Amino acid sequence: MKEEKRTHIGAYGLIIKDGRIALIKKAMGGYTGLLDLPGGGIEHTESPEETLKRELMEEAGVEVVNYELLGVSSFNLKWPYKEKDIIEDLHHIGILYKVELKDYKLKESPDGLDSNGCFFYEIDKLSSSEITPFTKFGLEKLDYKIKD
Numbered sequence: 001m002k003e004e005k006r007t008h009i010g011a012y013g014l015i016i017k018d019g020r021i022a023l024i025k026k027a028m029g030g031y032t033g034l035l036d037l038p039g040g041g042i043e044h045t046e047s048p049e050e051t052l053k054r055e056l057m058e059e060a061g062v063e064v065v066n067y068e069l070l071g072v073s074s075f076n077l078k079w080p081y082k083e084k085d086i087i088e089d090l091h092h093i094g095i096l097y098k099v100e101l102k103d104y105k106l107k108e109s110p111d112g113l114d115s116n117g118c119f120f121y122e123i124d125k126l127s128s129s130e131i132t133p134f135t136k137f138g139l140e141k142l143d144y145k146i147k148d
Helices: 048-060 133-141
Strands: 002-017 020-026 039-041 064-081 086-101 115-122
Touching (some): 002 064, 002 133, 039 048, 048 064, 048 115, 064 133
Parallel strands (some): 002 086
Antiparallel strands (some): 002 020, 064 086
């Protein structure tokens, strides 16, 4: 199997309300089945903030009214991309924001691409094995402790 190296840069939002965080269940890619922050790849000519607003509307159905840069991190992930018969060596760079919303009603239906719906999860019940590295990184930046 051939290996392909790729870098992906995205903007992601931490939506926290009453001890709960809005997360999507990944429908595809290297993090399939894990809970992830809503967000995604920065498109050509788009600013990270524009990406944040667009992606949160697409995946979570929410309108961002305020945001604050939380941090930037990167992780490396190798996973079998079966449709192309390759192993993808992904360098994933994430720009994370803490966001406030106009309304906290989430779009729970799948987006037909990356998300199997967006739901609120109790932060103190999450474990490292069920969330993506960016989710863990963001929550720890906000001083939440995640179980191993």
